[in-house]
Amino acid sequence: MARMAPNPLEAFQWTPQPKAAALLRRLVDQLLDADPVATGLARRMKDETGTRFIDWIDHLVLPPDHRAMSELAAAGYVRETAQDGTPHFVQPHGMFPPIVPGARLSAALKVESVADFAAANGLALTSCDPPLSPLRRLAISDALSVVERHGFRGYSPPTHSALRGENFLRHLEKLRTRRPNFQNDDLGFEHVHQLLDSAIADLGVDAACDLFFQAEREFWQRRNRAAQAQKSRQDKLGLGWANHDHHTYRSSRENFPKLVAVFEILGFKCRERFYAGREAGWGAQVMEQSIAGIITFNDVDLTPDELTQDFAHQPLAVRPTLGTVGLWCALHGDSFLEAGMHHLEAQFDFDALRQQLEAEQGVKTMKPFTDLPYLRQAFTEGERWKVAEKRIARVLTAGQITPAQAEQFRHEGAIGSHLENLERNDGFKGFNQSGVSQIISATDPRKHLHRAGA
Numbered sequence: 001m002a003r004m005a006p007n008p009l010e011a012f013q014w015t016p017q018p019k020a021a022a023l024l025r026r027l028v029d030q031l032l033d034a035d036p037v038a039t040g041l042a043r044r045m046k047d048e049t050g051t052r053f054i055d056w057i058d059h060l061v062l063p064p065d066h067r068a069m070s071e072l073a074a075a076g077y078v079r080e081t082a083q084d085g086t087p088h089f090v091q092p093h094g095m096f097p098p099i100v101p102g103a104r105l106s107a108a109l110k111v112e113s114v115a116d117f118a119a120a121n122g123l124a125l126t127s128c129d130p131p132l133s134p135l136r137r138l139a140i141s142d143a144l145s146v147v148e149r150h151g152f153r154g155y156s157p158p159t160h161s162a163l164r165g166e167n168f169l170r171h172l173e174k175l176r177t178r179r180p181n182f183q184n185d186d187l188g189f190e191h192v193h194q195l196l197d198s199a200i201a202d203l204g205v206d207a208a209c210d211l212f213f214q215a216e217r218e219f220w221q222r223r224n225r226a227a228q229a230q231k232s233r234q235d236k237l238g239l240g241w242a243n244h245d246h247h248t249y250r251s252s253r254e255n256f257p258k259l260v261a262v263f264e265i266l267g268f269k270c271r272e273r274f275y276a277g278r279e280a281g282w283g284a285q286v287m288e289q290s291i292a293g294i295i296t297f298n299d300v301d302l303t304p305d306e307l308t309q310d311f312a313h314q315p316l317a318v319r320p321t322l323g324t325v326g327l328w329c330a331l332h333g334d335s336f337l338e339a340g341m342h343h344l345e346a347q348f349d350f351d352a353l354r355q356q357l358e359a360e361q362g363v364k365t366m367k368p369f370t371d372l373p374y375l376r377q378a379f380t381e382g383e384r385w386k387v388a389e390k391r392i393a394r395v396l397t398a399g400q401i402t403p404a405q406a407e408q409f410r411h412e413g414a415i416g417s418h419l420e421n422l423e424r425n426d427g428f429k430g431f432n433q434s435g436v437s438q439i440i441s442a443t444d445p446r447k448h449l450h451r452a453g454a
Helices: 018-034 036-049 067-071 114-120 162-176 185-203 205-222 225-235 256-265 324-332 335-339 350-361 389-397 403-412 433-442
Strands: 057-062 078-081 087-090 099-101 106-110 135-141 144-149 244-250 269-275 282-289 294-301 343-347 370-372 375-379 383-385 414-424
Touching: 018 036, 018 057, 018 067, 018 106, 036 135, 036 144, 036 225, 057 144, 114 135, 114 144, 162 185, 162 205, 185 205, 185 256, 185 335, 205 225, 205 244, 205 294, 205 343, 225 350, 225 414, 244 324, 244 335, 244 414, 256 282, 256 294, 294 324, 324 335, 324 389, 324 414, 350 375, 350 414, 389 403
Parallel strands: 057 099, 106 144, 244 294, 343 414
Antiparallel strands: 057 106, 078 087, 087 099, 135 144, 244 343, 269 282, 282 294, 370 375, 375 414, 383 414
16 A cells, blocks of 8 residues: 655555455456457467456456455545446455456456457457547457557547548657757757647547657657567557556756656656665655556655655756666767657566566576565666767766776776566555665676676
């Protein structure tokens, strides 16, 4: 359960939710036993993508007279009204799909594109909602459907005009091409504000948020071989990145409040803060946009005395030294500007993904930094990026790297991005603070000198 505490570093203390997890597993097992289409798809998800059927569920439909209906309250579910007025049950203390009263037990799976899923699985779109709708659904068996969402959390598609569809594509194109080289960071942020103001005016905050992160995943994937390999595996089933867990951004200290401000324009709320300890020298602000279904993990160099201040909104002074996050930004640019995300974390069958990526794609995984019953996490080996000479010269002149480090970065580049393998159990919604500290330290470019090819 998440609870608020006077100390901001102790707020949002998430805990495993075993009762809700057991209830969900029982319902999914019942569905799989009764529906061979769902059973076959679950098997292919595990064998071909290293993912679990249960992690792809957008929502479950449950008959009012089903025995499980009487167990929802004990499992932490509460009754609420969805965006379109549909009554449903949600579990606010963990990561679980909503449960919607309906005629029969069934599941709707989340995908990035219904059309892609149909094409990959030989299905027709004759009974599907219109293209570019905020909600698009396709039935694939009596007990199974897939849904595509764009900033909408209801269960019946809202009115959708041709003009809105045109605006959708136009703004997506602008967000996909938003990273020309600007003379300074302020111009980059100003450009994004203009793009988002226009997108929000035409589409609303939630749809604009959905489009923004669709473009962000694409940019990150283009620069990461592990991402390309896994995306191709998930695309063979037409799933896309709908299993994303959170998007991780690295920011310089001077730009951090600007980054948070942009996300707040997109409807994000600040969730828990992270500080990994005096030795680690970095912290993070977790943010969530519940309607678009996006979580961001935003990293920045921090000092102990800055912990209790609102570092997400108050200016952070420029420091002469660079921590792990600050050096990454100095070498590559901030995630929000030139560099793109440091990593995307998606939900997988932890062991299956590790084995399959290495065996089929030659993609190796680093040592797990979290290996708990309810949370397992590991990075793929880092993607090494070329570093621009002007960036090397700037940090060398400032005394923030040594001549030897500068020479190494010139010849071998520096670690830029990862794909993160995550498995959540018992609906655990939080993160492992000490484990994250260790892995962030391990990705510091200064710790990879003279190890190219290792």
